[in-house]
Amino acid sequence: MPNKRPSASRRAENARQKAERLRAEQRRRERNRRVMIASSVSTFVVGAVALAVAFWPSGSGSGSGTAKAASPPASATLAPAGQLTGAPVDGIQSGAMEQLAFHIHAHLQIYVNGQQKQLPYGIGIERPYQMTTDADGNPFAEGGKAIYWLHTHDQSGIIHMEAPIQVQFTLGEFFDMWGQPLTTSQVGPAHGQLTAFVNGKTVSGDPRAIALNAHDVIQLDVGSVVPFQSYTFPAGL
Known part of the structure; x- marks a missing residue:
């Protein structure tokens, strides 16, 4: 079918x-x-x-932490290094080269109303600078016509203390070398209530009297208070 x-x-x-x-x-x-x-x-x-x-960076944001590896932009420098003549500043001498018999470092970080400000390179170095760059391409003042026992090479905030004998330097002497004022209500050109930390502890009194010891981490807050930011020194310093 x-x-x-x-x-x-x-x-x-x-x-x-x-x-x-x-x-x-x-x-x-x-x-x-x-x-x-x-x-x-x-x-x-x-x-x-x-x-x-x-x-x-582990130091970003609020709270204690390691300071940022990257520095603030160059435009954030608090104030340029002052002009020096080679004459003693607060009894601190200068010479044609660095003195390394006594050689320590401290770190200074400054915040103005919560914004971090850089230290300039060349504090404690008489112009003209001998300029180069570090491994990251940032400006580095190797030296100049004369270099003082208390100085900065770069904008990292590291304060170099290098002298032929052991010397107790103070933060006030460093600001005098910088050519900037330091009081309880003024840091360089920035005005406002000052809160100072040393190694995480708040300190009171005259900030100029703060001692600069090996690996001290000093933080100055002008105006609003930023929680203390710790700092790790580069290897070899």
Whole structure:
């Protein structure tokens, strides 16, 4: 008995079901594609966040932490180094080269209304400077016509104390070498209530009397108070 061909209505129903299956398959493939894209984006974002956390300076944000590795921009320098003549400043001598019999370092960081300000290079160095750059390409004053026992080479905040004999330097002497005032209501050109920290502890009284000892970390906050930021000295200092 010969096979009967499907009726027209049956053929139409088969065509409709086939079209529906094709549309369902297309929707499934589209969902899979979106899941793959979302997964890739999520992986990228997680990786980017992880890298940001890994390389974000530990001292950023509020609270105690290590000071930022990167210095503030050059435009944030509090005040330029003063002009020196080679004559003694507060009894501190200068010479043609550095004296290393006594050789220690301290660190000074200054915040004005919450914004960090740089120390300039060349404090305690008589112009013209002998300029070079450090490993990161930042300016570095190797020396000048004369260099004092108390000086800065760069804008990192590191204070160099290098003398032929052991000397007890003070923060007031450093500011005199800088050519800037220091009081309980003024730091350089910045005016406001001063809060001073030494190695994380608040100190009161005349800030000029603060002693500069080996690896002291001194923080001066003018106006608003920034939680103390610790500092890790580079190897060899």
